[in-house]
Amino acid sequence: xxxxxxxxxxxxxxxxxxxxxxxxxxxxxxxQLAKRQVGGGIAPVPPxxxxxxxxAFTGPADPxxxxxxxxxxxxxxxxxxxxxxxxxxxxxxxxxVSERPVDLRTVAQPGARSDDLERQVSLLLADPCxxxxxxxxxxxxNDVTHRMPATQSVRCLTTAVRRLRTTGAExxxxxxxxxxxxxxxxxxxxxxxxxxxxxxxxxxxIGSVEQGGRTVSLGDLLGPEFEANPRELxxxxxxxxxAEGYATAAMAVLPTLCAVLGLWPESDRLDGxxxxxxxxxxxxxxxxxxxxxxxxTGARAPWALLKHRRRRRLxxxxxxxxxxxxxxxxxxxxxxxxxxxTRGEPQGxxxxxxxxxTPKEPYGESHGExxxxxxx
Numbered sequence: 001x002x003x004x005x006x007x008x009x010x011x012x013x014x015x016x017x018x019x020x021x022x023x024x025x026x027x028x029x030x031x032q033l034a035k036r037q038v039g040g041g042i043a044p045v046p047p048x049x050x051x052x053x054x055x056a057f058t059g060p061a062d063p064x065x066x067x068x069x070x071x072x073x074x075x076x077x078x079x080x081x082x083x084x085x086x087x088x089x090x091x092x093x094x095x096x097v098s099e100r101p102v103d104l105r106t107v108a109q110p111g112a113r114s115d116d117l118e119r120q121v122s123l124l125l126a127d128p129c130x131x132x133x134x135x136x137x138x139x140x141x142n143d144v145t146h147r148m149p150a151t152q153s154v155r156c157l158t159t160a161v162r163r164l165r166t167t168g169a170e171x172x173x174x175x176x177x178x179x180x181x182x183x184x185x186x187x188x189x190x191x192x193x194x195x196x197x198x199x200x201x202x203x204x205x206i207g208s209v210e211q212g213g214r215t216v217s218l219g220d221l222l223g224p225e226f227e228a229n230p231r232e233l234x235x236x237x238x239x240x241x242x243a244e245g246y247a248t249a250a251m252a253v254l255p256t257l258c259a260v261l262g263l264w265p266e267s268d269r270l271d272g273x274x275x276x277x278x279x280x281x282x283x284x285x286x287x288x289x290x291x292x293x294x295x296x297t298g299a300r301a302p303w304a305l306l307k308h309r310r311r312r313r314l315x316x317x318x319x320x321x322x323x324x325x326x327x328x329x330x331x332x333x334x335x336x337x338x339x340x341x342t343r344g345e346p347q348g349x350x351x352x353x354x355x356x357x358t359p360k361e362p363y364g365e366s367h368g369e370x371x372x373x374x375x376x
Contacts, residue, residue, distance in 0.1 A: 046075040046110060049088040051320025053102045054095025063101035064261070066091055067132035067169070069120045069160070073177065074108035074138035076246060083319050084243040089250035090136060090257060091320075097258045104320065105132070113142045114156035121160050125167060132169045134261055136253060137161070138218070140176025140204060144196055150203060158207035170260040171213035174253055175201035175289070178219045198289040205285035209298045215285075216256050218249055219292030252293040255309035259295075264309070268297065274308045 052063060068074050068087045076085025083089075091104040107120040117139065124132060137160065143153040161171050180194030198219070205215040241249065258264040270276040279287070281296070281304040288294035288306065295307040 046072070046077040046085060047080065047082040048106070049076065049082040049085040049091070049320055050104055050106055051322055053088070053091040053104060053320060054099075055101055055321050057095060057099050057101055059100070061100050063103045064094060064098060064134070065103050065105070065130060065132045066094060067124045067135040067164075068104065068106040068108050068138075069117060069124065069135060070108045070138035070174075071112040071140075071142050072108075072110035073141065073241065073246075073249070074136070074174075075106060075110050077110045078241055079243050079246060081243075081319075084246060086136075086138070086246050086250050086253075088320065089247060090254060093250065093254045094257060094261075094263075097254075098261070098263050103130075105130075108138070111142060112139070113146060113148055114139050114153045114160075115148070117156050117160035121163050125163070131167050132164075134170040134172070134257065135164050136172050136174065136257060138174040138249075140197070140200055141179060144176065144179055144193070144200060150200055153200060154203045154207045157204055158211050161208050161211040161213040165212045171208070171211075172253060172256050172260055173204060173208045173213055173215045174218045174249065175204045175215050176218070178292075202282075202285040202289040205288055205296050206281055209281055209285075209296055209304055210301075212298065214256055214260055214295060214297040215288065216253050217288040217292050217294045217296075218252065219289065251311050255311060256295045256297075256307075259309065260297075268305060268307070270305065270307075275306075276308055277306050278303050279306055280304070 066087075068090070072078075074086060076087065079085060083092075085106075087104050087106045091102045095102040105124065107123045109116055109120065112120070117137070124135070137157070139157060140153070142148075143150075157173070161173065164171050176197050178194055179197045180190045201217055201219065205217070208215050255264055259268070270278060277284075278299055281298070281302050284296045284304040284306045288296050293308070293311070295305075295309055297305050297307065299305050
C-alpha cells in the first residue's frame with residue numbers, strides 16, 4: 001500500500017483510499033467521541049525558539065543553519081518555554097556535537113498539513129544568503145485527521161524535499177506519528193488510526209528517500225511505555241506532546257541530523273547485531289513505520305539502509321540568543337531571562353568526552369530505556 005501511495009504521488013495518481021467502506025458507520029461515532037475529548041485543555045501558542053545556540057563555540061567556522069518545517073509538533077505547541085521545543089533541543093544538540101554555533105529558523109505552522117510545505121519552503125529560501133545547511137520536517141498528523149488524500153500528502157512532501165535538496169540542504173523527515181497512541185481514541189478507531197498513520201509514514205519514507213532525504217520514524221516513540229504513560233508524554237490538551245514527549249522525539253531525530261552532516265561518531269556501515277540491513281526501499285519503509293526511531297537512508301536504487309542509531313543523552317537545551325544582526329531584539333518570551341552561554345554545553349574538549357559516560361549497549365537493550373532527559 002505504501003508503494004502504491006508513493007507511486008501515485010510520483011506519477012500523478014488519484015486518491016488511494018485507506019478506509020474500508022464497511023467501517024465508516026462505526027468509526028464516525030468513535031471520531032465524534034474522540035473530538036470531544038481531545039483538546040480538553042488549551043495548548044499555549046508555541047514559543048519562538050529561533051536564534052543562535054552554542055555561542056560558546058564561536059570561532060572561525062560559520063554557524064550551521066538549521067531550518068525546521070512542518071506542523072504543531074515541529075513548532076513545539078503544548079510547551080511554554082523555548083528550550084522545551086524540538087527546535088531548541090535539536091539546535092542545542094547539534095551545536096554540542098559539531099562544536100559550532102547553530103542558527104535556528106522555524107517556519108513550522110501549528111495546524112499545517114503537507115500542502116503548506118510549499119509556502120514554508122519558499123519562506124525559508126526567500127533569502128539566498130541564509131540557505132539552511134540542514135532541514136528537519138515533521139508533518140503528517142493533520143493530513144490523517146483532515147483526511148487529506150495520501151497521494152496528495154506524499155506529493156507535497158516529496159516536492160518540498162526536492163526543493164530543499166536542490167539548494168544543497170540536507171533533509172531529515174520525521175514521519176507521521178502513530179495517532180493510535182492518543183489517549184481518548186478508542187477501538188476500533190485506535191486500530192484504524194494506527195494503520196493509516198503507519199501507511200502514510202511508510203509512503204513518506206519512500207518519497208523522501210527517493211528525493212535524497214533521510215527519514216526517522218516517530219511512530220509511538222517509546223512503544224509500550226508510550227501507551228502505558230500517556231499523561232507523561234502528552235500535553236494538557238491530550239493531543240500535543242509534553243516537554244518529555246518532545247525531548248523523546250528530539251533524541252530520536254538528533255543522531256540522524258548529525259549523521260547527515262557527517263558529525264555522528266557512528267558510520268553508515270551496517271551492524272547486524274542491531275538488526276540493521278540493506279533492503280528494497282519499500283520494505284525498509286514498512287519496517288521503519290513499525291518501529292519508532294528507525295532511520296532510512298537511500299543507497300543504490302532501489303535499495304535503502306535501515307539503521308538503528310544509538311541514542312545519546314541530550315544536552316540541556318539553552319534559550320536562544322538573538323542573532324548578532326538583531327542583538328537586543330530577543331523574542332518576547334525570552335526577555336528578562338538570563339542567557340547563559342555555556343549552559344548545556346559539553347564540558348570536555350570534544351563531543352565524545354561530553355558523552356563518555358553514556359552506555360553504548362546494543363540497540364535491542366537500550367530501546368525503550370529511561371533516557372535521563374533534562375528537566376526544562
